[in-house]
Amino acid sequence: MMGLPYRRWIKRMIRYRYWMLGFAAVLWVAAAFTGRGLRLDRSIESMFAPRDPILVPYHRMQRTFGEYEVVLAMYADDKLATDAGVARVKEVQERLKKLPGVAATVSLHDLPGGTKFDGPGLGTNYREVFAGFTHNKDLTAAGVICLIERPGEGKSTRRATLRGMRSIVADLPRGALVGEPVLIEEAFDMLEEDGRRLNTWCTLLVMLTILICFRSPIWLLLPVAVVQLTLALTDAALVLSGLELSMVSSMLGAIVTVVGVASVVHILVHYLDERRDGHGRRRALFNTIEELAAPVTVAILTDAAGFAALMVSKVGPVHDFGLMMAIGSLLVLPSCILLTPGMVWLSDFRQKPQAPSDDLALGRWLNWLLAWSSTHVRLLAGAAALVVAISAWGSTRLKHETDFTKNFRADSEINRAYSFVETEFGGAGVWDLMIPVTKEGAKRTSQPPALAGRHYVEFLKLQRQIKEQSPELTKAISLGDTLAAGIGGESVLGAASGRMLTLPMNMMRSQEAMRLFVDTLYQADPEDGRWWLHVLLRAPEQLGADEKALMIEQVQSTAQERFPDAEVTGYYVLLTRLIESVLADQWKAFIVATIVVLGMMIAAIRDLKLTAVTMFPNIFPSLILFGVMGLLGVKVNMGAAMIAAVSIGLSVDSSIHYTMFYQRLRREGLPCDVALAKSQNSVGRAAVYSTLALTVGFATLCVSDFVPTIYFGVLVSLSMIGGLIGNLLVLPVLIRLVDGRSAGAVIAS
Known part of the structure; x- marks a missing residue:
C-alpha cells in the first residue's frame, strides 16, 4: 500500500493535470x-574507442599519406586497347577531374x-x-584512380564529391565506383534515409x-x-551532451517509439x-497511477539498463547507441508523468462505463491458456529443456560476417558494383602496408632519403613473399614497382x-597526377619526421x-x-576489426x-524466488535465437550482435508488471490461483497489446536498406514474441x- 505522502502527490498530479500539460507543451517546443x-x-574513427591501439597506425597513415583518399571509378570496355577505347578513358578521366573535391x-x-x-x-x-x-589484365575493363580530398573546413564534402562521381560512372557500361570511402559514405547515406523513413512508418504502424x-x-x-x-x-539531450548520431543510430526514433508505447x-x-469495474474518472486514474x-x-x-x-x-557506434537509447528510455518516464493525468482525462470524455473485463474474448483466451499450462507442466518442462539444449548446441556453430558489402x-x-570489380579487377578491398625507411628519433629531413636500388628490391621481395603466403591478396604496388618498370x-x-634513380623518379613526377600519386607512396610523418x-x-x-583475419595477420607478421616496425592499416583492416569487436562484446554486454x-x-520485487522465476522466461529467447541462427547458418552481423x-x-517489462501485479493481489489476501487468473487477464492483455505494438514497430526496420538494421528489427521482434510466450505459459507455472505453499496458507486463513 502506498504511503500517505505518495498518495497526496498523485492527487496533486490529477488536480494540476492541465498545468502539467502546458508545461509539457513548453518543454516540447524548447x-x-x-x-x-x-x-x-x-x-x-568514431567507430572505435579513442585509445584503441588499432587507430595508432591509422592516424599515422592519415598524417603521412592521408591528404587524399583513393576511390576507383571502373567500367567495362571490350575495345579498351583501341583508339576509341583510349579516347573514352580520356573523356571519363577529364570529367572526373573537373569535379570539386577530386585532386x-x-x-x-x-x-x-x-x-x-x-x-x-x-x-x-x-x-x-x-x-x-x-x-x-584482359584489357576488357578500364579504371581511373581518383585521389579525393578528405573532408575538412573549406573543402567540398566527400558526400558531394562521391555523388558527382557516381553520376558520371552511372552512364558507363557496368560502371562501378568502389573504395572504402564509398562503402562508408553509402552506408551513412542509407542510414540517414532509414532514420527518416523508419521514424515515420514506425509511429504510424504502432498507432x-x-x-x-x-x-x-x-x-x-x-x-x-x-x-x-x-x-x-532525447534529441535535445544528445545535442546538449555533445553526442552525435553514429552508424547504428538510425533506429533511435523507432526504438524510443516502441519503448514509450509499451509503457x-x-x-x-x-x-x-x-x-469497467464502475469507478469514475478520478478514482480510476488515481488507482491506475498508484498501482502502476x-x-x-x-x-x-x-529498458535503459539493457x-x-x-x-x-x-x-564507438555500439557504445554510443547504448548511451543514446538509455537516455531515450529514461526520458519516457518524465513524459509519462507529465502527460498521463491530462491526456487520459481528455481521452475519457464520455464517462460511460464499459463491459466487464471478463467478457473480453482475449481475457477468456488467456485464462484458458493459464489453465492449459497448469495441467501440462511436464510437457512444458520437457519441451523447454529440449529447445534450450538444441539451441546451446546451435550457438556453437555461429559464424561471423565481416564482408562489409553484406551490410x-x-x-x-x-x-x-563490388561484384563487378571483384570479378574483373581481382578485388575491391584496398588497404595499406607502411614500412619505415628511417629509424625512430632520426634527424628530420625535408627531402626523402635517396635509397639505392637494392633497398627497393628488398621491398619488392617482401611484396612477393606476402603474396605467396596470402594467396587471397591479389595486388601489392609500391614505389619499387614503378621504379622497376x-x-x-x-x-x-x-x-x-x-x-641513377633520379631520372625515372623525375619522369614519373613530371605529370601532376603521377606526382601526387607518387607522393602517396613515399612520405614523412609530420609529427616525428620519420x-x-x-x-x-x-x-x-x-x-x-x-x-580476412588470417590474411591481415599473415601480412603483418611477415x-x-x-621490418619490425612495419604496420598494417586502412579501412579494410578497420572494418574487419570493427565487426570482430562488436561480436566479441556481445556476450559481455548480455551478462x-x-x-x-x-x-x-530484486530491489523492486523483494523476493528472491519470485525474482528468479520472473527472470527465467526472458533469458532464453535471445539464446534460442542465436542457436537457431547457428543451425541455419545465418551469420551474425553488427545488428544481430546487439540484440x-x-x-x-x-522483454522483461511485461514480466515485471505481471509479478508485481500478482504480488499486490496476494497482499490483498487473494489465493495464488485467483491472483494468477486476474494477473493473466489484466496484465496478460496489456502484455499482448504492448508486444504486438513492439513487434509491429520493430518490423518497420525490415524495410531498411542497411542489413544490420533489418537483423536487429527481426531478431528483437522474435525475441519479444518469445518473451511473451514465456510470460503467458511458463511464468505462471x-x-x-x-x-504454492503460501497459497495454501492463504486459502486456509
Whole structure:
C-alpha cells in the first residue's frame, strides 16, 4: 500500500493535470528547437574507442599519406586497347577531374607508354604494375584512380564529391565506383534515409496497432503525445551532451517509439479495467497511477539498463547507441508523468462505463491458456529443456560476417558494383602496408632519403613473399614497382644507385597526377619526421571472416619479420576489426545487462524466488535465437550482435508488471490461483497489446536498406514474441511452483 505522502502527490498530479500539460507543451517546443542541431558523425574513427591501439597506425597513415583518399571509378570496355577505347578513358578521366573535391586522377594516359599496345616495352611494364587499378589484365575493363580530398573546413564534402562521381560512372557500361570511402559514405547515406523513413512508418504502424486493440482513435492521444515529447527530449539531450548520431543510430526514433508505447499500453489497459469495474474518472486514474507507478518505473529502468549494457563495447557506434537509447528510455518516464493525468482525462470524455473485463474474448483466451499450462507442466518442462539444449548446441556453430558489402541488400547498386570489380579487377578491398625507411628519433629531413636500388628490391621481395603466403591478396604496388618498370626490371633496379634513380623518379613526377600519386607512396610523418614507404594492397572485399583475419595477420607478421616496425592499416583492416569487436562484446554486454536487470528486479520485487522465476522466461529467447541462427547458418552481423543485451531489457517489462501485479493481489489476501487468473487477464492483455505494438514497430526496420538494421528489427521482434510466450505459459507455472505453499496458507486463513 502506498504511503500517505505518495498518495497526496498523485492527487496533486490529477488536480494540476492541465498545468502539467502546458508545461509539457513548453518543454516540447524548447526541446524541438534545441534538437535541430543533432548531427550524424560520418568518420570511421568514431567507430572505435579513442585509445584503441588499432587507430595508432591509422592516424599515422592519415598524417603521412592521408591528404587524399583513393576511390576507383571502373567500367567495362571490350575495345579498351583501341583508339576509341583510349579516347573514352580520356573523356571519363577529364570529367572526373573537373569535379570539386577530386585532386588528381590517374589512368592509362598517365602511365609512360600506357596507351601503346603494339608490343613489349615501357608501356607494357607500367601496365603490368597498374593492372587491377587502371585496367584489368584482359584489357576488357578500364579504371581511373581518383585521389579525393578528405573532408575538412573549406573543402567540398566527400558526400558531394562521391555523388558527382557516381553520376558520371552511372552512364558507363557496368560502371562501378568502389573504395572504402564509398562503402562508408553509402552506408551513412542509407542510414540517414532509414532514420527518416523508419521514424515515420514506425509511429504510424504502432498507432494503427493501438487503434485496432483499443477500437477508438481517442486512445491514441496519450501514446502519440508521450512518443513525440520523448523524441524531442532525447534529441535535445544528445545535442546538449555533445553526442552525435553514429552508424547504428538510425533506429533511435523507432526504438524510443516502441519503448514509450509499451509503457503507455499498460497504463491504458489498467485504466480501462478500472472504468469497467464502475469507478469514475478520478478514482480510476488515481488507482491506475498508484498501482502502476512502481512497475512502469522499474520496467523503464530495465529498458535503459539493457541498452546501457552496450556501453561496455569498445566499438564507438555500439557504445554510443547504448548511451543514446538509455537516455531515450529514461526520458519516457518524465513524459509519462507529465502527460498521463491530462491526456487520459481528455481521452475519457464520455464517462460511460464499459463491459466487464471478463467478457473480453482475449481475457477468456488467456485464462484458458493459464489453465492449459497448469495441467501440462511436464510437457512444458520437457519441451523447454529440449529447445534450450538444441539451441546451446546451435550457438556453437555461429559464424561471423565481416564482408562489409553484406551490410547492404544483395540487389543494391553498391553490391552490383563490388561484384563487378571483384570479378574483373581481382578485388575491391584496398588497404595499406607502411614500412619505415628511417629509424625512430632520426634527424628530420625535408627531402626523402635517396635509397639505392637494392633497398627497393628488398621491398619488392617482401611484396612477393606476402603474396605467396596470402594467396587471397591479389595486388601489392609500391614505389619499387614503378621504379622497376621505368628502369628496365628488378635486376637493373638492384644494381642502380640512388643518383641513377633520379631520372625515372623525375619522369614519373613530371605529370601532376603521377606526382601526387607518387607522393602517396613515399612520405614523412609530420609529427616525428620519420620517412615511410607505402605499399597499396588489394584483396577481395567479399571474403569470409576467418580468411580476412588470417590474411591481415599473415601480412603483418611477415612484414614485421623483415621490418619490425612495419604496420598494417586502412579501412579494410578497420572494418574487419570493427565487426570482430562488436561480436566479441556481445556476450559481455548480455551478462552485464542480465546482472543489472536482475539487481533492479530484486530491489523492486523483494523476493528472491519470485525474482528468479520472473527472470527465467526472458533469458532464453535471445539464446534460442542465436542457436537457431547457428543451425541455419545465418551469420551474425553488427545488428544481430546487439540484440542479446537489448532484448533482456525490453522483454522483461511485461514480466515485471505481471509479478508485481500478482504480488499486490496476494497482499490483498487473494489465493495464488485467483491472483494468477486476474494477473493473466489484466496484465496478460496489456502484455499482448504492448508486444504486438513492439513487434509491429520493430518490423518497420525490415524495410531498411542497411542489413544490420533489418537483423536487429527481426531478431528483437522474435525475441519479444518469445518473451511473451514465456510470460503467458511458463511464468505462471513457475510462480505457482515457488508460491504454492503460501497459497495454501492463504486459502486456509
